[in-house]
Amino acid sequence: MAGGYRVACDRISDGELKPGSQTARLVILAAGSLGSTELLLRCRDEHAGLPNVSQRLGxxxxxxxxxxxxxxxxxxAVEPTRGxxxxxAINLLDGTxxxxxxxxxxxxxxxxxxGAMERLAGRxxxxxxxxxxxxxxxxxxRLRLFDSIMPWFAQGRDASDGVLSLRDKKLFLDWDVETSEPTIEAILRTHQKLAMATGGAAIVPPAWAWSQDLITPHPLGGAAMGTSASDGVVDFRGEVFxxxxxxxxxxxxxPKAIGLNPSKTIAALAEHVAARIIAEGR
Ligand SMILES: Cc1cc2nc3c(=O)[nH]c(=O)nc-3n(C[C@H](O)[C@H](O)[C@H](O)COP(=O)(O)OP(=O)(O)OC[C@H]3O[C@@H](n4cnc5c(N)ncnc54)[C@H](O)[C@@H]3O)c2cc1C
Incomplete structure (x- = not known):
């Protein structure tokens, strides 16, 4: 299709996935931090369909x-299973x-x-x-042990310097703990103080204590918004340079950790991208 894109995809047909494709004048990629970054990396580096995507990808x-x-x-009894x-939250984003x-x-x-675990066990x-x-x-x-365990949560503005790339055809994250360690340690110290002040004893998560591994439900970045292809992948509209x-x-x-639960920021960005597409008559 002249001036457009052909997207390879699987189609659901008679309860089965069948390879297919769709052409479109305008494409909006929305597969999340890992999904969109991986798709763009594959399009640039494996299939060469989008060879000029910024080198800042990932x-x-x-x-x-x-x-x-x-x-x-x-x-x-702190009863974290209720509600x-x-x-x-305690907002310490001012660097206190x-x-x-x-x-x-x-x-x-x-x-x-x-409920999800019950279903997992029963399947x-x-x-x-x-x-x-x-x-x-x-x-x-049964032992009501959960009633006495409080999971303290936190987010923080870490170094945001992880790099996603393809290695052996798989998505690979290069993440150096050193630059983000001060943020994580500040969170841990604050959790320890808060637990002690409220009659609890904080346990340093073994994954962090032994191997400085982290788990995140909030992955961000990879196709960061920037001012040009030399510092980002998309422009202020969300359009790929x-x-x-x-x-x-x-x-x-x-383009960087926001230090808050991110879904509303992501939703606001999606509304902004949609508004620009409509306003510019794309
Ligand atoms: C357990 C949990 C709790 C959370 N709680 C909160 C909270 O309380 N508050 C908050 O603000 N945020 C919360 N979050 C984070 C929030 O859900 C995410 O930040 C947000 O959904 C990310 O939006 P997104 O559009 O970037 O990606 P997603 O919402 O992940 O959407 C990406 C979609 O693309 C699909 N996809 C991926 N790859 C492909 C592919 N190759 N082809 C086709 N489709 C693909 C995925 O299946 C998914 O549906 C939570 C996350 C988790 C996991």
Whole structure:
């Protein structure tokens, strides 16, 4: 199609996935920080369909400083299984804690997670490990141990210097802990202080203590918004530099950690991208 794009995709037909393709004058990619970055990397480096996408593709990736510290309350039932997961926050994004910009939240164990685990355990073909995990969780629930564990949550403005690339045809994250360590340690110290002040004892998560591994539900960046292809992948409209009418609209265009739960920022960016497309009559 002249001036447009052909998108290879699977189509659902008679309950089966069949390879297909779709042509379009305008394409909006919205597969998330990892998904959109991976698709663009494959289009640029594997299939050469978009060979001129910025060399900054994959850069400025962040885990948004996400961190969880469990704390045990031996003499107090904190009941994190009741109510919504996050109900309050302490905004320390002004750098009060050792110059690090962090945002502390109360956590919880949502009923939804319990239901999902029950379904996982009950589904045909559940692995032994899955079943053992669920049994372990059921045992903790029966002993009411969850009532005494408070998961402290946090986000922070980390270094946002992770780099996603393709290695052996798989998405690979290059992330150096050193530059983000001060942010994570500031969060951990604050969690420890808050737990102690409220009658709890914080446990440093083993994954962090032993190997400085992190888990994030808030991946950001990879196809960052910038002023030109030398510092970003998309412009202020979300349009890929060098590719008219190819837009990215998801967490991959957020150019650095925002240190907050990001879904509303991502939604606001999506509205902004849509408004520009309409306003410019694309
Ligand atoms: C457990 C959990 C709890 C969370 N709680 C909160 C919260 O309380 N508040 C908050 O602000 N944020 C929360 N978040 C984060 C929030 O959900 C994400 O930041 C947000 O959804 C990211 O939006 P997105 O559009 O970038 O990507 P997504 O919402 O991940 O959307 C990307 C979509 O693209 C699809 N996709 C990926 N690859 C492909 C492909 N190759 N082809 C086709 N489709 C593809 C995915 O299946 C997905 O549907 C939470 C996340 C998790 C995991």
């Amino acid at each position: 850069h400025r990736w962040s885990s948004n400083g996400d961190f969880l510290t469990p704390a045990i309350y031996a003499f107090r 919504p997961t996050i109900t309050s 804690v050792d110059g690090q910009e962090i945002f502390i939240e109360d956590g919880g164990f949502p009923d939804l997670a319990k 045909p073909g559940a692995t032994e490990q899955e079943t053992a995990l669920i049994e372990g969780v059921r045992w903790l629930v 060098g590719y008219r009418n190819l837009f990215v609209s998801d967490g991959s265009i957020v």
